[in-house]
Amino acid sequence: MEETFIDVADGDIVENIAVRKIRPNPFQPRRIFNEEALEELSQSIKEHGILQPIILRKTGNFYEIVAGERRFRATKKALIPEIPAVVRNYNDREMMELATLENLQREDLTPIEEAESYRKLMDALNMTQEVLAERLGKSRSYIANHVRLLTLPEDIQKMVDRGELSMGHGRALIGIKRKNIIPIVAKKVIDQQMNVRQLESYVHALNKDVSRVTKKKSVKNLYLDEAAAELRDYLGTSVSIKSSKNKGKIEIDFFSDEDLERIINLLKERGE
Missing domain, CATH: 1.10.10 (Arc Repressor Mutant, subunit A)
Structure with missing residues (x-):
């Protein structure tokens, strides 16, 4: 039977509450419930009953679970119509804190x-x-x-949730400077079964390459970047400057004939 952070006090009144009138805790931090463990708990409840009441709060004509959601789910799975419970008054803040602290006492989050x-x-x-x-x-x-x-990107968080990536893998992926390639690297980790140390070395090499390219680019294109920013502010639209050896081009975005005319007039004013 699961341990509960919230104890049933001597003065609490235990009631049998209909399972159909109980709703999960809206502040429940746990998203994944082990089905095999739930099945085992369900069988135990069928044989021995529920040894410890769950904790509920009343909301309208229904109840919300404060503590004991695994017991509730297992009871529901066992098709038992009622569950022993203690009903208490909690506000939303107390509900969230109690549900969170209860789950943190367990080691399978x-x-x-x-x-x-x-x-x-x-x-x-x-x-x-x-x-x-x-x-x-x-x-x-x-x-x-x-x-x-x-x-981490949501898809990568789900990989950690499912156990496809460990927490160590997740921490290493956070260190990648080019955030857009994190999903690609994560897939590589899974496909090649990289351990955390291997991933950390790989990320270090990736970041070293990025730093080298960024440093080279920043020195070479500092003036061009400043010029593009100045034009962008003056024209009120996206401007990019590309150079290759001794030539290059300026690209100015416009979105309508009127916008183009506005930009041309601004350039004329600048020329005068």
């Missing part, structure tokens, strides 16, 4: 689910990473490393 839990707590309670780390008994770097995973 995915790194992304854990990261989202930390971010939600910090946002809702207006606390820093340092304060949250102290409250949870973890280091600030531990919190920060998880939260940084949320800067």
Whole structure:
């Protein structure tokens, strides 16, 4: 049976609540529930019943789960019509904090689910990473490393969620300077079964190439970039300047005949 962060107190009244009137916690940080584990819990509930009531709050004619969603899902799977529960009054902020803290007591959250839990707590309670780390008994770097995973593209976060990439892989991918190639590199990691150390070396080599090209380009085209920016500000439209050896071209965007006429007049004024 799962451990629960919220204890049932001596004064609590345990009621049997119809399963059909119960809704999942809208602030539940967990998205992935292991079906095999749920099936095992469901069989246990059929044989032994529910050993610990779930915690609910009343919302209109229904109830929302504060703690015990795995027990609720397993009871529903067992086709049992009622579940023992304690009904308490919680506001949305308390609901989210309690649901998050309950899940953080367990060790099977995915790194992304854990990261989202930390971010939600910090946002809702207006606390820093340092304060949250102290409250949870973890280091600030531990919190920060998880939260940084949320800067990954959504598709990559799903790969971490599914276990196709580890948290270490995710952290290494964050370090890629050319963000648009992260999905390509992630696919390469999976296809070639790269471990974290191999990926870190690969990312280091990628970034070294990018730095070299960027440095060369910035020295060569500094004047052209400044000139394009000046024209862009003056003309109020996109301007690009391309050069090759001793020649080049200027490209100016316009979007209608009137816009073209406006740009021509501005160039004439500049020439005068």
